[in-house]
Amino acid sequence: MFGKLIHKKSFGLAIVLFVFFLILPLFVSRFYIYIFALIFVTGLLATSLNIVLGYGGMFQFHHSVFYGVGAYGFVLMLTKTDLSPLFAFIVGPIVAALISLIMGLICIRLTKLYFGMLQLALGSLIWATVFRWYSFTGGDNGIHGIPLPSIISSTSGAYYFTLIITAICLIFMYLIVNSPFGSVFQAIRDNPERSEAIGVNVKRHQLIGLMIAGFFAGVAGILFVTVEGSVFPDMMFWTFSLEILIMCLLGGWFTFLGPMFGAAIIVSLRTFVGIYTEYWTLILGIVLMLLIFFLPEGVLGYFVERFKPHDKAVLSGEK
Amino acid sequence: MLRVEAVKKWFDGFLAVNEADLVVEKGEVIAVIGPNGAGKTTLFNLITGQLKPDTGRIIFKNKDISGVPPYEICKKGISRSFQIVNIFSRLTVFENVQVAMLAHQKKTFKLFSPTKGQVIQETREILDNVGLYDKAKSISGSLSHGDQKVLEIAIALGNRPELLILDEPTAGMSPEETSVTINLINRLTTDLGLTILFCEHDMELVFSIAHKIMVMQQGKSIIQAKPDQVRDNKEVQEAYLGGST
Numbered sequence: 001m002f003g004k005l006i007h008k009k010s011f012g013l014a015i016v017l018f019v020f021f022l023i024l025p026l027f028v029s030r031f032y033i034y035i036f037a038l039i040f041v042t043g044l045l046a047t048s049l050n051i052v053l054g055y056g057g058m059f060q061f062h063h064s065v066f067y068g069v070g071a072y073g074f075v076l077m078l079t080k081t082d083l084s085p086l087f088a089f090i091v092g093p094i095v096a097a098l099i100s101l102i103m104g105l106i107c108i109r110l111t112k113l114y115f116g117m118l119q120l121a122l123g124s125l126i127w128a129t130v131f132r133w134y135s136f137t138g139g140d141n142g143i144h145g146i147p148l149p150s151i152i153s154s155t156s157g158a159y160y161f162t163l164i165i166t167a168i169c170l171i172f173m174y175l176i177v178n179s180p181f182g183s184v185f186q187a188i189r190d191n192p193e194r195s196e197a198i199g200v201n202v203k204r205h206q207l208i209g210l211m212i213a214g215f216f217a218g219v220a221g222i223l224f225v226t227v228e229g230s231v232f233p234d235m236m237f238w239t240f241s242l243e244i245l246i247m248c249l250l251g252g253w254f255t256f257l258g259p260m261f262g263a264a265i266i267v268s269l270r271t272f273v274g275i276y277t278e279y280w281t282l283i284l285g286i287v288l289m290l291l292i293f294f295l296p297e298g299v300l301g302y303f304v305e306r307f308k309p310h311d312k313a314v315l316s317g318e319k
Numbered sequence: 320m321l322r323v324e325a326v327k328k329w330f331d332g333f334l335a336v337n338e339a340d341l342v343v344e345k346g347e348v349i350a351v352i353g354p355n356g357a358g359k360t361t362l363f364n365l366i367t368g369q370l371k372p373d374t375g376r377i378i379f380k381n382k383d384i385s386g387v388p389p390y391e392i393c394k395k396g397i398s399r400s401f402q403i404v405n406i407f408s409r410l411t412v413f414e415n416v417q418v419a420m421l422a423h424q425k426k427t428f429k430l431f432s433p434t435k436g437q438v439i440q441e442t443r444e445i446l447d448n449v450g451l452y453d454k455a456k457s458i459s460g461s462l463s464h465g466d467q468k469v470l471e472i473a474i475a476l477g478n479r480p481e482l483l484i485l486d487e488p489t490a491g492m493s494p495e496e497t498s499v500t501i502n503l504i505n506r507l508t509t510d511l512g513l514t515i516l517f518c519e520h521d522m523e524l525v526f527s528i529a530h531k532i533m534v535m536q537q538g539k540s541i542i543q544a545k546p547d548q549v550r551d552n553k554e555v556q557e558a559y560l561g562g563s564t
Binding site: 186202 | 367389398399406408409410414415417418419421423428433434437477478
């Protein structure tokens with residue numbers, strides 16, 4: 001199945017990378033393992049956003065809501081019910097997908113920026129509810145000391161769990177993006193009016209796209225809980241949504257792995273520049289400005305174009 | 320096959336289409352002509368569902384399709400090209416047609432099987448037919464205007480329509496490109512047996528390929544008849560041809 005989809009070289013590279021990350025914990029300290037796990041989680045979240053943003057052309061301004069909903073759904077199932085943890089793992093992403101569907105049904109009446117603004121408003125509503133509902137969600141304190149299954153509660157356990165789930169999710173998202181659904185989704189991005197004229201029910205496809213993105217954001221939420229051991233409302237505040245949006249743009253929102261790249265850059269910046277100054281966002285601002293001027297297609301987008309001379313020629317209209 | 324009966328459409332008090340009538344029979348090539356602003360494109364938008372008529376009926380294959388959304392109308396067998404180039408500009412030429420084909424075969428909700436390998440043969444045939452096969456891998460946004468207009472038609476063909484509606488198919492084309500396109504339209508009717516409804520400013524083209532011509536003026540349909548009759552009609556000469564011919 002993958003033979004048709006992926007170059008042998010890229011497939012080999014993916015395997016090498018995966019094996020590299022598998023044996024990485026043997027060589028580096030716990031701190032770095034934690035950072036890598038965080039990059040996988042955030043990267044997965046950014047990639048899920050990019051399904052609707054880069055491939056669907058929908059301005060999903062408040063994507064972190066589904067991250068938060070997935071995480072809270074997971075944690076509340078663990079702490080408030082006696083059901084097997086397995087349920088919690090399933091419930092988190094499904095609740096996120098459902099919330100995504102409900103919000104989608106409301107927002108989809110509008111397009112482009114207006115879609116994004118309404119989404120931001122509704123998302124903030126959910127954030128405010130979580131932020132204030134002390135008896136249920138723990139309010140602004142969040143929930144700490146979550147009873148995770150023992151196999152994933154250690155740093156390396158969480159790392160392996162995150163690595164494997166992220167890899168599986170990426171494979172599924174890659175399949176979706178390259179499926180007929182993915183092709184039609186990109187057609188809708190380019191031209192919704194024409195898509196309707198060729199017999200595509202645009203709104204239904206957009207809703208399904210939103211649910212897929214919400215689902216994988218929910219998975220990322222669960223992974224965040226396993227890495228961090230807690231949930232708090234900040235993870236679904238709108239500034240964080242902006243941050244993942246920037247990750248997509250930074251890495252390249254027309255490439256599949258761009259957002260993962262962007263997440264790696266931003267998480268590293270925050271961690272390593274954040275040690276020296278709390279104004280690490282200043283560096284981010286400068287990086288962003290340089291990006292807009294020199295790499296409008298994003299970092300990975302630039303390299304993809306650069307190292308595929310044939311495609312580049314096609315893009316600029318030469319034959 | 321298609322009947323438009325006394326259709327009206329207002330835009331903020333402006334009557335864009337006023338009691339327009341049109342009959343298209345299977346296998347015919349019908350041209351709609353008229354001065355700029357006569358309501359030709361609006362009429363097409365009403366037929367293909369981009370707009371809803373305020374009054375009147377549009378009947379396709381004995382079913383009333385007025386007010387039905389575009390994607391449903393497309394599934395019933397009407398597809399169209401647009402006057403202003405309206406393609407999927409970041410996709411390749413091949414993908415542009417492939418997507419239409421996928422929509423036609425109702426495969427758009429397939430989530431996990433790769434697009435590569437789907438409807439390849441059908442897409443190739445269409446590109447071959449319109450003469451875009453050698454540009455299949457180009458990003459469609461980078462094509463020349465003439466090629467993009469041809470791609471317009473190719474996308475519409477991807478839906479395997481019974482009735483093909485072309486909104487000024489040769490607008491902005493060079494004389495050579497125009498003659499190639501005329502050739503293409505002729506082949507579509509003779510080889511594929513398509514019924515075609517089109518509008519066009521190029522009178523030479525209209526009179527050379529249309530079986531019947533419908534003339535619109537200020538939203539009204541004045542006449543629908545054979546080319547000779549239209550040419551001889553007094554009302555048409557005054558309204559459209561300026562009385563000079």
